[in-house]
Amino acid sequence: MRSAWPTLTQQPEQAFDDIVAVAAELCHVPIALLGFFTDESQWFKAWHGFEVTEIRVADSLCAHLVDEADELVVVRDLAADTRSQTKPWVADPPHFRFYVALPLRSGTGQVIGTLCLTDYAPRPHGLTSRQADGLRALGRQVTLQLELRRQLQEQTLLRLETQHRLKNTWAVVQGLAVQTLRTANDLNGAKQALLDRLAALGRAHDAANVDSGAEGSLRSIAEAVLAPYKSAHSSRIQIEGPDLELSTDVAQSFALALHELATNALKYGALSNSDGAVAISWSSTESAGQRRLRFTWEERNGPPPSQPQERRGFGTRMIEGIFGRGTATFDFKRSGLVFRAEAPLKQLVPLPACS
Structure with a gap:
């Protein structure tokens, strides 16, 4: 046929x-x-x-x-x-x-x-x-x-897909570099922040199996990106949620969002002392024919959170931007930061649009 x-x-x-x-x-x-x-x-x-x-x-x-x-x-x-x-x-x-x-x-x-x-x-x-x-x-x-x-035909499609993904990745790297330099207080800090973000992007790349064009699960992305933090705080970071498939572009965005949240927790929040803990969870529901993602990052027993200027920087804007077609809120409770977000799973915003 x-x-x-x-x-x-x-x-x-x-x-x-x-x-x-x-x-x-x-x-x-x-x-x-x-x-x-x-x-x-x-x-x-x-x-x-x-x-x-x-x-x-x-x-x-x-x-x-x-x-x-x-x-x-x-x-x-x-x-x-x-x-x-x-x-x-x-x-x-x-x-x-x-x-x-x-x-x-x-x-x-x-x-x-x-x-x-x-x-x-x-x-x-x-x-x-x-x-x-x-x-x-x-x-x-x-x-x-x-x-x-x-x-x-398959080789032609693969070549075109590879070109598309390379362009997307380059656009993400450019966006990260520009935004990191724009919000940095000094050059050394900018260098380290950019290296950390690129490393998180690389782990997301591996977890999402980008080269094969396959989708990656939210759990595999979370485990890969948070692995460096769990190695030092294994009992203090809990990850719970079903295996939800994410497109490659959205997986990269989500990885960077998790990296920003974990970095902030290490600097200012629950991972900055010896008693704090972080619980990451998500679930999906059907509503009006759409599958919606509900995501929660909850810190406990850390120092009382404040709203430093850095939290309104590139990282915060990017985290909120991913859920730009839904809701995303930062709640600075005395017990620790709680970030909650909800959006249609297929309408999560990939980088660089969310930055």
């Missing part, structure tokens, strides 16, 4: 033209066609001896004569076969009589098309074993050509 082989068009290609020409010569028939099925039609990629581009499935001999289980279909006289004797092109001009079809299959075994041959005269002896074997070999060449085109 065209949907199964999206790279194929009806434009002539020499490789397929050669296959049908060789098939006709091998089997001593005037007509050879290479066609593929859609739900409503059979369209032809190549033809020899009879030019046709597309026909309705209702009029297709292949659609009526080829079953999923068939390996090679040979009809010695179409006019004598009850399945075909009343079909167009048999009962009506051009009055085809002899017919051969080799089913072409997808990787799952589904019949997606045929390499078919026909003649104007019946052929009681059908095909010789040599002709049948040769036709099967040509069918394998068709399958190989299709597979090569599929691989080429």
Whole structure:
């Protein structure tokens, strides 16, 4: 089907033209066609001896004569076969009589098309074993050509996706550098802050498996980004929540948000003394047909929190920005900072837009 082989068009290609020409010569028939099925039609990629581009499935001999289980279909006289004797092109001009079809299959075994041959005269002896074997070999060449085109398409898509992700990552790095320098008090502080943020971005990159294009789970992102903090405070950081899948761009944003929260906790909050603890939790709910994320960062037993200027800097704006299409609040309780946010899962804002 065209949907199964999206790279194929009806434009002539020499490789397929050669296959049908060789098939006709091998089997001593005037007509050879290479066609593929859609739900409503059979369209032809190549033809020899009879030019046709597309026909309705209702009029297709292949659609009526080829079953999923068939390996090679040979009809010695179409006019004598009850399945075909009343079909167009048999009962009506051009009055085809002899017919051969080799089913072409997808990787799952589904019949997606045929390499078919026909003649104007019946052929009681059908095909010789040599002709049948040769036709099967040509069918394998068709399958190989299709597979090569599929691989080429996948490589092209992967190249474009890689270019897109590199541009996105570069934009994130640029944004981090600009914002870090803009809000830093001194150059050494800016250098360390930028290195820490880039390290968090790198851990998110690994956790989200960016190079494969796969999504990453919120839990894997949280575990990876908070690992350096947990190594020193393992019993004081609790992470609880289901495995929610995040797009790569949003995963990077979330990683940086967690890094900023953890850095602030280490500097000013619950991780800055020996008694404090941090609980990170999230859940998802269905509301109005949308899956919503509820996220909480809660610090306890740290020093009484204040609202230093740094908390309104780049990190805070970025944390709030990720949930820009929902709600995000910082609550500076005496027991410790509590950050709560809620937003539709598919509407979380990726970097650099949230910065």
